Amino acid sequence: MKKENSYAGGLNNYIVLKQDKEVIFYLHNPYPDCLEIPAIMKARFPEDYKSIVVNSLDEFKKYGDKV
Numbered sequence: 001m002k003k004e005n006s007y008a009g010g011l012n013n014y015i016v017l018k019q020d021k022e023v024i025f026y027l028h029n030p031y032p033d034c035l036e037i038p039a040i041m042k043a044r045f046p047e048d049y050k051s052i053v054v055n056s057l058d059e060f061k062k063y064g065d066k067v
Contacts (some may be wrong), residue, residue, distance in 0.1 A: 011036055015063050021049045026060040 011033055013026040025047060027033050030053055037051050054060050 011040060013060070013067075015060070016045075017063065017066055020066075021046075023049055023051050024055065024060065024063040025051060025053045026055075027053055028055055028057075030055055 010028070011025060017022045017049075025034075025037060025039065031046065034053055037053065041049065041051050048063075054063070
């Protein structure tokens with residue numbers, strides 16, 4: 001599993017769980033940034049990956065422990 005945390009579009013807080021095929025985004029205030037997620041997913045990840053948005057830093061860190 002690899003941690004990714006850079007995207008030119010401004011959403012740079014995410015973790016990639018390759019084994020689970022999940023991308024976890026941390027957005028403290030999800031709207032309107034969450035509207036960019038489908039484009040990021042389409043451009044950077046295979047179609048079978050799913051996105052998860054969390055707005056709790058503690059929850060985001062728990063996902064980071066899986067990396």
